[in-house]
Ligand SMILES: Nc1ncnc2c1ncn2[C@@H]1O[C@H](COP(=O)(O)OP(=O)(O)OP(=O)(O)O)[C@@H](O)[C@H]1O
C-alpha cells in the first residue's frame with residue numbers, strides 16, 4: 001500500500017498542503033513547531049482510528065476554523081483509490097466518491113502504523129503499555145478479540161467485587177465459581193490470541209532489530225505469564241487458568257484483587273538477553289520500540305497481504321549515524337514517512353524524497 005497524494009486544508013497549522021510522496025522513504029524536515037507531526041497525524045487519520053495524540057476531533061481544526069478537509073489518493077487492495085475526510089462536528093469519510101455510514105467503516109481500508117515518541121513507553125513503562133499494544137494490534141486483525149476482552153474485564157470486575165464483599169456476605173462466596181469460570185473462558189481466548197500474535201511478531205521484530213543494530217545485538221520478545229503455557233490449546237489454557245484462579249483464591253481474598261490472568265501478563269522485551277526496560281540505553285530502547293512497531297506492520301502484511309504505510313515521528317534523535325542510515329536507506333519495498341529536524345539527514349538519503357516544512361507549508 002502506498003500514498004500517491006495528500007492534501008490538507010485547515011487541519012491544525014496546515015492551511016493548504018499538497019504533496020506527492022515517493023514509494024520509498026519520504027523525509028519531512030524542518031525546525032520545531034513547523035507542522036511535521038501534524039502532517040503525519042493527517043495521514044494517520046485515514047486509518048479510521050482516532051488521532052495518536054489528540055483527544056477530541058475539535059482540536060484538529062485550525063484555530064478559528066469550523067471545518068477541516070483531508071484528501072488522500074493511495075494505491076491499496078489492488079487499485080488506485082481516493083479517500084476524503086471532512087472534520088466538522090464529527091468525522092465524515094468519503095471513499096472513491098461514496099460516503100461511508102460511519103468512521104469505523106473506514107478501518108481496514110487505508111493501513112498504517114505510527115511510531116511517535118509516546119511509543120517509547122512500550123519499552124520504558126510497566127506492563128500495561130505493552131498489554132495495550134498487544135490488545136490494539138490483535139484487535140485490528142481480529143474484530144472479535146475486543147468483545148472477548150471486554151467480557152473478560154467484566155467478569156474480572158465481578159470477581160474482584162465478590163472478593164472484597166465476601167467477608168461480610170458469605171452467600172456471595174458461591175458465585176466465585178461462576179466468575180472464575182467466565183474469567184477462564186474469556187481469558188483462555190485472550191491468551192490463545194496473544195500467544196499466537198507474539199509468535200508471529202517476534203521473528204519480524206528480531207530481524208528488524210538486527211538490521212538497525214547491524215547484527216551486533218539481538219532482540220527477543222516473548223509472551224510473559226505467571227504460568228507458561230506455550231503450545232497449549234484453548235481447552236488446556238482454560239483448565240490451567242481455572243486451576244490457577246482456584247489456587248490463588250485464598251490470597252486474593254486477602255487483597256481483594258485477582259492476582260493471575262492475562263490482565264497481569266507482559267510482553268517481555270530483551271536485548272542481548274537483558275530486560276530492555278531495566279538495562280537498555282536510550283538508543284537501544286528507541287530501536288527496540290521501533291522494531292516492535294515495524295514488526296506490527298510486518299504482521300499486518302503477513303495477514304492481509306497489504307504493506308501498511310509507516311509513519312515515523314522523530315525516530316532519528318538519540319540514534320547514531322549508522323542506525324539513522326539504516327532507517328533512511330534500508331527499509332525498502334515499503335513506503336515510509338519520517339520527520340526530523342536535522343537537515344543533514346537529507347544528504348544521507350539515497351533513494352527517497354525530501355520535503356521542507358515551514359510554518360505549516362511545504363517549501364517548493
Ligand atoms: N488546531 C490547531 N490550529 C492551528 N495550529 C495548531 C493547532 N494545533 C497545533 N497547532 C500548531 O502546530 C504547530 C506545529 O506542530 P507540530 O507538532 O506539527 O510541530 P513539529 O514540526 O512536529 O515540531 P517538533 O519538531 O517540535 O516536533 C505547533 O506549534 C502548534 O502551535
Ligand SMILES: [Mg+2]
Nearest residue numbers: 036037313314
Ligand atoms: Mg513533531
